[in-house]
Amino acid sequence: MLTNGQYAVPHTPCDRAHVARARLESIDAVRGVVMILMLLDHLRETWLVLVPMPDPVDASTVLPALAIARFAASFCAPIFVALTGLSAYLFSVSHSRGETTAFLVKRGLLLMAIDLFYLSPLYWGVVPQPTFWLQVIWCLGLCMILLAGLIRLPRSARIALGLVLVCGHNLLDPIRLHQGDTLFPIWALLHQRDVIALPFGFIAKTTYPILPWVGVMLLGNAIGPWFNRAVEPSQRFGRLTRLSALMIAAFIALRTLNVYGDVPWHIVENSVLRTAIGFLSMTKYPPSLLFLLPTLGAGALMLALFERSGNSRLISALAVFGGAPMFFYLFHLTVLRLLYHTALAWWGPTDGGVFMVDSYGWVLAWYAGLIIPLYLPTAWFSRLKQRRRDIAWLRFF
Template identity: 35%
Template sequence: MKNNRQHSIDFLRGLVMVIMAIDHIRDLMLTSEITQDPTDLATTTPFLFFTRWITHFCAPTFVFLSGVSAYLSSRKHHDWESTKRFLITRGLWLILLEFTIIGFGIWFDLQFRSFLFQVIGSIGMGMILLAFVFKLSPKVLAIISLVLIFGHNALGLVPTFENPVLKFLWALFISPNLFPIGADHMVMVMYSVLPWFGIMLAGFVVGRLYELDPLARKKNLMTLFSFTFIAFVVIRAINIYGDPRPWTVQANPFFTVLSFVNTTKYAPSLLFTLMTLSFALGVLRLTDGMNNAVMRFFSVYGKVPLFYYLLHWYLIHSLTLLMVFMQGFTWESLEFGIFKFGRPATGSGVSLGGMYLVWIGVVLSLYPLCLWYGKYKASHPEKQWLRYL
């Protein structure tokens, strides 16, 4: 049972990590990215919409599996104080990485003019919060998770704050916002903590299923998949609550379907969460007990997610600069600054098809490094610091 569980969890984590690279390559290299919103149904194409939409499943799945892994780790070590200490130190480490090594990998800006609080920082904050509640009963944790996931959208009715401290705290925990620091620096809170913490808690609760026998686990995963998927379809169809962006009838049925699934990620709405977690639960159910070549391939990335995450940003950004120089631009043409990746404002980039070729190259080139590090980590359990990378 242990190996089957490991394969399915590592496979799903690796799958979404690989898909995630599509989004980051699109951000940095796609020709139209500077001027076109891929989810704007008035201007997008089906292929461009799908390119963005498929990556929506990455962050919530990754956060959810962080909760699952936190539970399994706590049960493995049977030491509450050690688990609490690890969650806090791991959380602080992730937040530090977010604003240093990861931040530089995203922007390549030596002046650090852009501070982006996104998924790694939010997971870090979630782990710190989890350290203070993980010993509560599963029922209480499940209730907290459901309140955060189902009730978060109701907070949109709260009037905006004018006090800068309250405004920042509201962004940090509830709803994303931008905060200028002088004329040359900016903080952007994209992954407000509490709705993502609700997803992490859901994973922590679901982690208990991996103590059951395989048949019981599969039955429970199927039940949870059915609930989340049906709840998404029904609540979305009613079109009253669950997402700040209602779906609308479009010029043709296909684009109406796109409107239906075009849910809000920042902050993750109820419908966004139900849509994406149904995928995660469905894949966990489908692959439970399986072990084949495809699963082993993706598991290589899933076993070393943070290692892969750090490397892929630096590789993608280096390729972006190489692309710009190959297209005839000089160093003086590069634009760095607040939320600028270094690309010139116009004239650079690759097509959507070219972007997918870059994606395949990036993923395959990182495979040997991830395979090596995964083996190194597994063969050196005495090196506790490896748990942080």
């Protein structure tokens, strides 16, 4: 299929099947990368939860290792949300609009319920008050429900709305509402990371305000036609690499100008490393324009390169891993929380949190030890999904 580094035009059914596999496998492989990075971030969060940590976006005080790991983990949510929009388009190619709408609404409601009634209670007993953490799964679910209605718009309108939300939402940053204000709960869900008081002593934390994430999902959905079977791989590769270069160049230009898109950065005296950390430390909650430009740009580049790489063992392994993203998400968080509560019950709080972990090196050690045990069940479930397409509920995971 590759001739002098270029994709040949597929002429035979075998060639076309190979191209189709590479096209779809690249999407799952990028999800696999996201899941691997996600595990590192969640391990840090779990093991060091009781250790006092400096502000992760304060370049003058943050641990360099923590800053680097945080930047790596920054790619997870934007790429995953964009791929959700892309996957919704690919689903719609072989299903009617009504079927696509129903699927998005059903899965969206399921994701929101999982976040409220399964993931949030995992943290009860760690935080001092029962909290509903409206995190990425809640955000994905709500965005999917909104996308179910927005897919009725023309593609040009979806692109325009996505760009307005992604590029323009930072203009809303000065608007701050407070508990007791009439629209506070709605604004906290849309754009202001905050705490909403609930009856019976519960609270909800809007960790992922959805306004910019809706824009990301819309843009992911809008590039769906690039992945149609009729589009030649070389053409898709060119579009994705140009898009990636444009977003990364826009990030460098805007971040250098220091006038819009995130909180300003500054030069840290006598430290090139900390200056670079400040340049790359952007706001995630909600995601700023400058947070989204390089992360989505990297995602577009990975999609292009992974498809160009063909059926390599690494890409295939990542694709199997990324074929069951929801299973992995629920499985690894459950394992980490069980380990945490076991350690807490056995030793109690220590100066290092739990497992006497008091440095980031221990986080990396646990990461190396857990990645294979977590990969194997996820790969098994992913292959089960491929074999048993007759089981409808499997596709939700």
